[in-house]
Amino acid sequence: MGEIVISLNNVSKCFKRYARPVDRLKEILIPGKSSCDEFWALRDINLEVQKGQTLGVVGRNGSGKSTLLQILAGTLQPTTGEVSVNGRISALLELGSGFNPEFTGRQNVFFNGRLLGLSHQEIAAKFDEIAGFADIGDFIDQPVKTYSSGMFVRLAFAVAVNVYPEVLIVDEALAVGDVVFQHRCMRRMRALMDSGVTTLFVSHDSGAVKTLCNSAVMLHEGRIYTTGSPNAVIIEYMKLVTQEELELLNEAKPTNSLESSPAFDPDRILGEPSELTPTLLHNNGNGKPQRRGNRKALIQDVRILNSLGEYSKENLVFNFNEEVTLVIDLVAYELLQGCIVGFFVCDKNGNEIIGSNTWEENLQIGKLSPGEKLTVKFKFRLPLKPISYSVTVAGSEDYTSVTFDWIDNALVFQVLPPDTGKNIHALVDLPMSTEVSRNFSFNVSVQV
Incomplete structure (x- = not known):
């Protein structure tokens, strides 16, 4: 010590x-x-x-x-x-x-x-x-x-x-x-x-x-x-803030309780760390996903498909710069006046590296009725440093509302080094064009 x-x-x-x-x-x-x-x-x-x-x-x-x-x-x-x-x-x-x-x-x-x-x-x-x-x-x-x-x-x-x-x-x-x-x-x-x-x-x-x-x-x-x-502390802080916001808004609990709903299967997404991936990060003490929200809707499943469209929760390892598809399934339990679904890819400290949402991608979902299900897909590449990353997913009615569901560490995956042998020093490695020019601004004369 x-x-x-x-x-x-x-x-x-x-x-x-x-x-x-x-x-x-x-x-x-x-x-x-x-x-x-x-x-x-x-x-x-x-x-x-x-x-x-x-x-x-x-x-x-x-x-x-x-x-x-x-x-x-x-x-x-x-x-x-x-x-x-x-x-x-x-x-x-x-x-x-x-x-x-x-x-x-x-x-x-x-x-x-x-x-x-x-x-x-x-x-x-x-x-x-x-x-x-x-x-x-x-x-x-x-x-x-x-x-x-x-x-x-x-x-x-x-x-x-x-x-x-x-x-x-x-x-x-x-x-x-x-x-x-x-x-x-x-x-x-x-x-x-x-x-x-x-x-x-x-x-x-x-x-x-x-x-x-x-x-x-x-x-x-x-x-x-x-x-x-x-x-881990920030996650607990945001959970507390969300809970206090819900109490201030005095939102009633949905009549169809998520815990009693047959559609709600917490183990499907909130499984034991060993069920997710052997490279699971331990950012929040026990390494398990953490969720919060007003539960008007629930994210039921999150998965990442490789470039071939395949998914394996036992082997979430992707090649450098591989094109992947993040799939998010959710179901509404109350009438939603609108719906925005988004995600972050985070490093081991929880810093957001890649992220977007349906609103910013100009996808207007509109209203959702109770019982209605929704599947959202985000396709992007992984030009990332070869380490482990976690995925945070969330949904809300609009930018001003409390999220109906927010899950930190929903998935954790690994990125492999480039097969070219290039060392990646920054978190993100983007394609670039490099030029070198040599110019002599004066003449050098040599006398023998």
Whole structure:
């Protein structure tokens, strides 16, 4: 087991809420008499993060994510429990919260650097790198109060990620500046993580969590709901979100219950991992498909046909760039005003590599009556790196509705290396034309 950099032992945080300002005064003047309501933002958090680990933290608004990060950053103290953080911390919580608007950008760089524990000489040595990363030009010597919001956060982010922290805490801070700067931020984050910086990353962007993190934790109502691989935690998060949306919409359960319906055969699609393929990914803990939705319709079967139109669930292995057909069967249990069916081909971290749906392919399905069955086929090639991939399938009435069925890890398949012997370095390898030209812009004379 590696070195533990961050440790939380039974950490809880309580905030006191007063109905009137005078109630706060009464509590001070009359000890032992409380006139407040207690709100526990965190309850009994036990967590350990090893050195070099990138931990994603997800959860609904109000679940306690920001409170947790503020306790780790030292800006809040826990009500109970013990917190231990070993190493210099750089926290991207509220970008620029330590900036003085009357100071110039240059002065704020030195001021913030000192707050982060660097000496004047260390900041001076890094200043050109910070200024170059922020890329705000001559404004670096203008008062921060004259900056646009974009320039402000660019400089704040540049300071935070260029002081070479040992522990980096990020709270929804990557969507700053323009597109070019966002790519620069992502590259810098990756470089810090690759160099062994221990990172806690809070985001509602599931793609960023799956791409950047090697583990994740989900908070719900101030408690740890689940931990595991990023893809597994994101799946549980989306299941919880879907369930809460269904409760808010107060949708009635279909009269023809799916579990009791003779057409519903969960083992047909949700079989044991060994029934699917020997190369099954274990993204979600037990490796089994996970589904969610309002159950107005059900995806009954998913299969991938090879270029010959054949299917074998025991041997889901395809040649590089082979043309395959994804077949999705579903049945409606209630009247659907519309129907969109789609899929994703995902890598082992759950990142979507290939995907589409009937709406984007200009196939308007229209209404479906109860009991009506539908078969949708997507034909595409697999110019993919020779590793394992999973298939996620889903359906909904429209883009704004809760999905009637969503199945993660419905199938898992393997792509073989190209028979040409070419090494595939990226996830997707597309045909391309390559040219090389040699030009000499000057003459070379040789004297003997």
